[in-house]
Amino acid sequence: MKLLCLAATLTLSATLSAADWPHWRGISRTGITDEKVSTTWPSDGPKRLWSGNVGVGFSGFAVAGGKAITIGNTDDKDVVTAFDVSSGKVAWTFEYDAELDPKYFEGGPTSSPTIHEGHVYILGRQGQFHKLALDTGKAVWSVNLAEETGARVPDWGFTGSPFILRDKIILNVGSHGTCVELGSGKVVWKSAEEPAAGYSTPLPLADGTLAFSNSDEYFALDAASGKVKWTHAWATRYGVNAADPVIVSPTELVIATGYNKGSTRIDISAAPTPKMVWQNRNLRSQMNPALFISGMLFGVDGDESSKPAVNCVDALSGEVKWTEKSVGAATMIGVDGGKQIVLLSDKGELHVLKATSESFDSLASAQVLSGRCWTAPVLANGCLLLRNAAGEVVALDMKP
Numbered sequence: 001m002k003l004l005c006l007a008a009t010l011t012l013s014a015t016l017s018a019a020d021w022p023h024w025r026g027i028s029r030t031g032i033t034d035e036k037v038s039t040t041w042p043s044d045g046p047k048r049l050w051s052g053n054v055g056v057g058f059s060g061f062a063v064a065g066g067k068a069i070t071i072g073n074t075d076d077k078d079v080v081t082a083f084d085v086s087s088g089k090v091a092w093t094f095e096y097d098a099e100l101d102p103k104y105f106e107g108g109p110t111s112s113p114t115i116h117e118g119h120v121y122i123l124g125r126q127g128q129f130h131k132l133a134l135d136t137g138k139a140v141w142s143v144n145l146a147e148e149t150g151a152r153v154p155d156w157g158f159t160g161s162p163f164i165l166r167d168k169i170i171l172n173v174g175s176h177g178t179c180v181e182l183g184s185g186k187v188v189w190k191s192a193e194e195p196a197a198g199y200s201t202p203l204p205l206a207d208g209t210l211a212f213s214n215s216d217e218y219f220a221l222d223a224a225s226g227k228v229k230w231t232h233a234w235a236t237r238y239g240v241n242a243a244d245p246v247i248v249s250p251t252e253l254v255i256a257t258g259y260n261k262g263s264t265r266i267d268i269s270a271a272p273t274p275k276m277v278w279q280n281r282n283l284r285s286q287m288n289p290a291l292f293i294s295g296m297l298f299g300v301d302g303d304e305s306s307k308p309a310v311n312c313v314d315a316l317s318g319e320v321k322w323t324e325k326s327v328g329a330a331t332m333i334g335v336d337g338g339k340q341i342v343l344l345s346d347k348g349e350l351h352v353l354k355a356t357s358e359s360f361d362s363l364a365s366a367q368v369l370s371g372r373c374w375t376a377p378v379l380a381n382g383c384l385l386l387r388n389a390a391g392e393v394v395a396l397d398m399k400p
Contacts, residue, residue: 021380022064023114024161024201025244031291032334035379037342037398038364039352045366046350046396049383050088054081055391056100057108063380064115065134067091071122072391073100073108078124080113082137085383088395092137098124103156106372106389110199114162121164123171125157131185141185145173149190151197154239159199160212165223172197175214176221176228189226199242199287205268206250215239218255220268230271236261243285246292248315252277258286258303265318278318283311288331288376293338293355296321304329304346304374312357324360327351331376342398344386348373350396368394 018027018034025031038046055072062069068083078098082091100107114121119140120132127146132139146153151174160172167182176191198213205211209220209229218241219231234241237259245253248265256263262281266274283290283301290299290313297315301323302308308329312321329346334355340363341353348369354361371388378385382399 017064017381019381020064021378022062022116023163024060024112026333026378029203030247030334031289031332031376032293032338033379034337035382036336036400037340037352037379037384038400041364041366043366045368046384046398049395049397050083051395052081052083052088052090052393053391054387054393055079055108056106056389057110057391058375058389059109060112060375061378061385061387062113062115062120063378063385065118067134068378068380068383068385068395069113069115069120070387070393071109071111071113073098076100078109078128080120080122080130080132080137082120082134083393083395085381085395094122094130094132094137094139096124096128096130096142098126098128101125101157108389110157110159112161114164116164121162121169123158123160123162125159126153127151127158127173129162129171129180129185143180143185145171145178145180145187148187149174149178150193151175151178151190152193154196154199154215156199156240158197159242160197160201163202163204163210165204168223170202170210170223172200172202172212176219177202177210177212177226179223179226191226196239199240200244203244203247205247211245211253213241213245215241217241218245218253220271230268230274232266232274234261234264240286242287243289246289246297248292248297254283254290254292254297254315256283256285256290256299258284260284263313263318265315280318282318282320283313286329287374291332291334291338291341291355293334293341294357296355296357298332298341298355300330302329310343310360314357321357322359329374331374333377333379335379342377342379342384344369344373344377346373348388350386368396
């Protein structure tokens, strides 16, 4: 765990607060924060601090420097919106041309921004990549990575968020990623055009490599050279290898995908051919990765359209400890160092759960949003940020 934390801190600015959420899955890149939350609410839920609308999409929030940033689509333009976290006022917006592209869902952007050392990095579904000033939203540089690299745009567009490692940015573009210079946006190295990129975000491993997916497999590579260290064949229907791998030990990962594919635990110490520890269909993560807490995996089993359930799975054995069908599809983050889980159902019902392998133990719940809610919650400095597909945003006071 110490090695994982060391790898994660390579992306952090010294100016970040420990309670910020500067990129996908937070500072630890596990979806877990040490912040605590209140479980004593009025009947209509936690106090609403402010609200807004950012346009259609599923982009998550990144929070740092007093700003909360996400992306939506209005009139075939992606709009990056930066809110002042304390007041909810819009600090700035930035637009670029982008089709809504509602293919089997509402459409709009699906990647989350990355904030790093006073700048914001934005990846659009068609490869539009922008570096913006955090304080003003002005573009420092812009490039279309699909055009620059020749990479095929996957069926639902590029979704993985930018990963920053020192002076480089690694993105899930191309068969095995693309690397660009942090300062200029110039391509340092690229991978083949086929197979298409997966939908996951590069994840730093204890050995210094980055693990993510394309449409056919999960793999790890050396960020400096782009050399692939290992691959694990994993073909999910429609090429939807969307959920990030989950680190369960310094040398083992759990991979889980939807469309009835299932999950597997692999030992990557046997690279270049990882060894399978177990494989089953007890956790089928269509979009968001599970949380790994105290040896357990907490995640959604099944697709949004096929009566999914929330499952607790023993990461060591792959066996189900409990199942809760009443919630349906959901997204989750861990709070209080993993002692509790904040869960948002796809219908906008908020829960705080006790993170236990005994049962689905809801400590508090309330209906806080309407419409389709596929975007994972973000908690930063006591403020819980939620959004739905239509772009309705709510900021809730979760301070205990």
